[in-house]
Amino acid sequence: MMTSLKFCYQELLLLLIVFILDFRQSNGTAMAFTATRTMYPISTAYRSVNFHPESLPMQKRSRNKSHLEAANSVAMPLSTAVATAAATRGIGSFYLTRILFLRGLAFVYFFAFLIAYRQNKALIGDNGITPCREVLNSLERDALGNSKERDAIEKRKRSWEEQNITTPDVPDGGLFTIVKETKGGKLIGDLLKNSSSKVQNLQERLRYRSDGLGRFYPSLLWLISREDRENNMNKCLDRIALTGMGLSIVMFLLGAANVPLLFSFWICQRSLMSVGGPWYSFGWEAQLAELTFHALFMVPFLSLNAIPYKTPTPLVTIWAMRWFLFRIMIGAGLIKLRSGDQKWKQLTTMNYFYETQPVPNPLTRYFHKAPKLWHKFEVLVNHFVELIAPWLMLIPGCRALMIAGGVIQLVFQSVLITSGNLSFLNWITMLPAIFCFDDAFVSKVFSPGYTTSASIATYTHLSATTAGVGQLVRKSVNIFFAALIFKLSIPVVKNLLSKRQIMNGSFDPLRLVNTYGAFGTVEEERIELIVEAAVDSGGPWREYQFKAKPGDITRRPRFISPYHYRLDWLMWIASCCGSIDFSPWMLTFLLKLLQQDEEVIGLLESDPWKVSSSEIDSEMKPKYIRVEKYLYKFNELNQDNYWVRERVGRYFPPEGEVYSLETLQDRIQALSLLY
Numbered sequence: 001m002m003t004s005l006k007f008c009y010q011e012l013l014l015l016l017i018v019f020i021l022d023f024r025q026s027n028g029t030a031m032a033f034t035a036t037r038t039m040y041p042i043s044t045a046y047r048s049v050n051f052h053p054e055s056l057p058m059q060k061r062s063r064n065k066s067h068l069e070a071a072n073s074v075a076m077p078l079s080t081a082v083a084t085a086a087a088t089r090g091i092g093s094f095y096l097t098r099i100l101f102l103r104g105l106a107f108v109y110f111f112a113f114l115i116a117y118r119q120n121k122a123l124i125g126d127n128g129i130t131p132c133r134e135v136l137n138s139l140e141r142d143a144l145g146n147s148k149e150r151d152a153i154e155k156r157k158r159s160w161e162e163q164n165i166t167t168p169d170v171p172d173g174g175l176f177t178i179v180k181e182t183k184g185g186k187l188i189g190d191l192l193k194n195s196s197s198k199v200q201n202l203q204e205r206l207r208y209r210s211d212g213l214g215r216f217y218p219s220l221l222w223l224i225s226r227e228d229r230e231n232n233m234n235k236c237l238d239r240i241a242l243t244g245m246g247l248s249i250v251m252f253l254l255g256a257a258n259v260p261l262l263f264s265f266w267i268c269q270r271s272l273m274s275v276g277g278p279w280y281s282f283g284w285e286a287q288l289a290e291l292t293f294h295a296l297f298m299v300p301f302l303s304l305n306a307i308p309y310k311t312p313t314p315l316v317t318i319w320a321m322r323w324f325l326f327r328i329m330i331g332a333g334l335i336k337l338r339s340g341d342q343k344w345k346q347l348t349t350m351n352y353f354y355e356t357q358p359v360p361n362p363l364t365r366y367f368h369k370a371p372k373l374w375h376k377f378e379v380l381v382n383h384f385v386e387l388i389a390p391w392l393m394l395i396p397g398c399r400a401l402m403i404a405g406g407v408i409q410l411v412f413q414s415v416l417i418t419s420g421n422l423s424f425l426n427w428i429t430m431l432p433a434i435f436c437f438d439d440a441f442v443s444k445v446f447s448p449g450y451t452t453s454a455s456i457a458t459y460t461h462l463s464a465t466t467a468g469v470g471q472l473v474r475k476s477v478n479i480f481f482a483a484l485i486f487k488l489s490i491p492v493v494k495n496l497l498s499k500r501q502i503m504n505g506s507f508d509p510l511r512l513v514n515t516y517g518a519f520g521t522v523e524e525e526r527i528e529l530i531v532e533a534a535v536d537s538g539g540p541w542r543e544y545q546f547k548a549k550p551g552d553i554t555r556r557p558r559f560i561s562p563y564h565y566r567l568d569w570l571m572w573i574a575s576c577c578g579s580i581d582f583s584p585w586m587l588t589f590l591l592k593l594l595q596q597d598e599e600v601i602g603l604l605e606s607d608p609w610k611v612s613s614s615e616i617d618s619e620m621k622p623k624y625i626r627v628e629k630y631l632y633k634f635n636e637l638n639q640d641n642y643w644v645r646e647r648v649g650r651y652f653p654p655e656g657e658v659y660s661l662e663t664l665q666d667r668i669q670a671l672s673l674l675y
Contacts, residue, residue, distance in 0.1 A: 091399070094313035095454040096439040096446050098298060099255040099306050104431045105295060106252035108424050109265055111562045112288060113244030116272055119566055120241065122599035123279045125234040129588050129600065132221065132237070132275035133229045139217055216509045217274035220267060237272075244268045255306040257299045266292045278585055279566045283504035284425040286514050287328070291428055293512050294320050297481045307450070309457045310470060316478045318435045320485050322393045325409065325432040327489075331496060331517045333386030335503045339520035344383075349522050350375035355634055356523040358572040359421040359548045359565070360557045365634045365642070367419045385412045393436055406436025417561055421548065423569070424562035425518070488513035526550075526632040527575045529651050533593060533608070533622035537658045541626070542608035544593065546571065550632055551605075553643040567603045575629070580652045584671060590625050590652075591664045624660050627651040 124132040221229070224236055247264055251257050269289050273280045298317035300308045336344045343349040354360070354368035385408055392405030410433050413426040434442075439458075443451045467475075491507035495515045503517025528550055532541035545551045548560060549568040567589075574583035592600040601607050609622055630645045653659045659667075 091438055091440045093439040093454060093458040094318060094435065095307045095457055096442050096450060097434055097437055098313045099450070100442055100445070101431055101434045102257050102295070102299075103252050103255050104427075104434065105265075105291065106248040108288065108427050108431070108562060109269075110245055110248040110252070111424055111564075112269070113241045113248065115564050115566070117238060117241035117245065119603065120237045120272070120276075120279075121234045122597075122603050123566060124276060125237060125599070126231065127597065127599065129592065130277045130279070130585050131233065132277070133233055135217075135275045135277060136219075136221060136229060214509055215506065215511060218267065218510070219271040219274040221271055221275055240268050240271055254304055256304045256308075257295070258304055259296055259299060259301045261304075262292055262296045262299060266296070278570060278583075282423070282425075282569070283516050283518065284423055284428060286504065286506065286511055287425075287516060288428050290324065290512060290514055291431060294324060294432075297477065307453045307457050309460050311474070312457070312461050314474070314478045314481075316482045320481070321432040321435040323485070323489070325429070326390045326393055327492060327496070328429060328432075328516045329386045329390040329409070331501075331503060331515055332519075333383060334496060335501055335517035335520040336383075336386070338499065338501050341521040343522060343524075344379065347376040347379040348372075350378040350382075352524045353519070353522050354419060355632075356526045357420045357422075358569055359560070360550070361419070361421050361559050361561070362557055363418055364420050364557065365637065368634055369637060381412075385409070393433075399438070402436050403441060406433045409433040409436075421557075421559070421561045421564075423564035427562045485513065523576060527648065528630045528632050528645070529571055529575045530628045530630050531590070531593065531625070532628060533625045535620055535623055537624050542622070544608060545605040547603070547605050550643055553632075553635075553641045553645055556642050565603070575651075580627075586627075586652070587664060587668050587671070590627070590659070591661070591668060594622055594625055594661045594664065596621065624658055625664070626653065626659065 121128065123129055126133075220240060221233075221236055224232075228236065244265065247261060247268075251261060266289060269285070269292065273285050273289060276285070294317060297320075298313050300311040303311065336349075341349070343352070351372060354364050357364070389405055389408045392401045392408070395401050410430055413430045413433075416422060416426045439451070439454050443454075446454075488508050492513055492515050495501055495505070495507075501515075501517075503515065503520060506514045530551065531544040533544070534541045543551065545555075546565070546568050548558070548565045549571050550557070570583065570585070574580070574586060577583055580586055589600065596607070596609065609620060627650070628647060629649045629651045631648045632643050632645045635641050635644050649655075
């Protein structure tokens with residue numbers, strides 16, 4: 001009795017799936033597949049299709065024969081397709097993979113904008129170390145200073161006043177070159193001919209705000225008034241950051257995105273990149289923006305369904321993601337061999353890497369204390385992962401090698417995350433590796449409801465006999481995206497093949513496809529810059545403690561990744577550069593410490609001049625400041641102090657000189673750095 005009931009239930013489930021699919025296909029209407037989000041995966045339907053009545057007892061066969069024949073008469077037209085879709089269980093399908101990727105992207109974006117919200121006011125705000133309004137003002141001055149551009153602007157203004165119409169020129173190069181002569185490009189050009197002066201003003205801002213290399217600086221901050229630019233930049237920066245955080249929460253919860261949502265992420269990220277100055281000069285900022293640009297072409301235009309039945313993940317974007325990760329890893333591997341640092345060839349790099357990396361974590365010392373033979377093995381593994389394993393991701397038709405390539409990259413990035421605080425660099429590098437896996441591989445981390453819907457969506461797509469207008473548009477967009485990536489990748493490939501390879505560079509005006517690389521050279525000693533201030537030029541000197549960079553030798557490092565302290569990172573970069581002339585922002589930073597600027601002090605672990613959490617000793621304000629250089633080494637594992645350090649010299653000012661508030665202001669003004 002129980003076996004018969006079980007068989008009937010399985011048959012009814014199959015018939016329900018067949019009915020829904022047939023109804024959707026015949027009526028062509030959008031239908032919510034709520035009924036298919038059951039706790040029973042589609043493999044149950046597969047088992048029912050392959051059910052053999054001979055397995056029932058003899059007396060039960062006759063009772064089931066009639067409805068078996070009836071069921072087969074309905075189900076047979078689709079039973080083979082359903083069985084095939086269920087048997088593959090997602091092989092070659094990427095609905096679930098896309099959900100996993102989008103949630104990972106939302107996770108990274110949340111931290112990226114959280115960092116911006118908590119730190120940007122002190123770094124690039126109204127009274128920040130390097131105010132972003134100076135970047136905007138400088139770009140405007142450069143644009144107006146160019147005589148040809150100035151004449152063009154004036155001519156357009158006169159045209160607006162007389163006719164209120166203009167014929168915009170389309171810039172050459174990059175994206176514009178591809179679409180310039182297309183029918184769509186000409187149509188857009190005709191529409192712009194009759195656009196208003198406000199639209200033309202916006203076009204002028206976006207077109208002429210570029211640097212010496214011709215790279216555009218797209219930013220929402222161009223839209224604010226000059227008055228707000230001078231006085232209310234903090235609010236604008238907070239709004240961008242809060243918008244990004246809110247959108248990231250939405251995308252994470254939905255596991256879905258559409259074009260407007262991802263474009264919002266991209267423009268918010270680029271808005272901060274464009275004005276972030278040295279604080280946004282890290283390679284992972286451009287990497288995050290490029291990753292988002294790729295993702296724009298893999299989601300529906302408007303739908304926010306996690307599994308949109310009409311929009312499977314385009315194959316071209318999947319290969320673009322793999323190509324993206326390939327460029328990152330190959331670039332990182334080649335830059336190590338071409339940097340001139342012999343330690344990479346002598347297999348001794350890891351003897352120093354952990355101790356000298358920017359921001360260690362609690363496990364870094366254990367990695368450093370490993371045997372030297374193990375460190376040699378680590379270098380060999382690094383060369384394999386960055387120079388050989390990426391090729392596995394580009395081999396078509398071999399699913400096992402593709403999965404192996406993806407697993408290698410995920411494991412490698414996971415080890416890097418556990419060995420140091422490298423911001424969200426490793427987290428975003430993991431995301432394109434997800435597209436080495438199909439739904440069948442990642443289905444184990446999803447509920448049966450998701451896997452069922454993904455299997456039905458795959459069948460729906462494969463069984464479609466005609467292509468609608470939406471599908472034709474999607475195919476056209478995919479072709480355009482493939483051509484765009486191919487064109488923009490040409491200078492990137494040339495750079496990878498060049499003996500003078502650069503890392504973290506861009507070659508197109510919008511920085512859509514870039515070249516990357518990391519740790520081409522590794523220092524053999526850790527030189528920390530210790531900032532000290534005093535009331536008297538003869539001392540005693542009080543040391544400023546940072547949130548993440550080493551200072552107090554008794555303090556144990558923390559796990560902060562994917563969070564990131566931008567000031568701490570730039571302090572490490574400044575120590576590697578050797579002179580304050582290469583880090584002019586530090587002069588303003590030191591000035592604000594003497595001024596006891598609350599926002600800048602908030603970037604530090606503590607203020608040594610505070611008597612209590614809310615009280616400052618007015619009689620003990622710092623008047624003089626200096627930056628000392630200390631050699632830091634990991635202490636032995638059985639010792640109380642985490643570090644041992646030794647003073648090795650003065651970073652700023654030179655030995656024998658003393659800098660006060662007045663002398664700092666004079667030097668900043670002389671260098672035109674007074675904001």
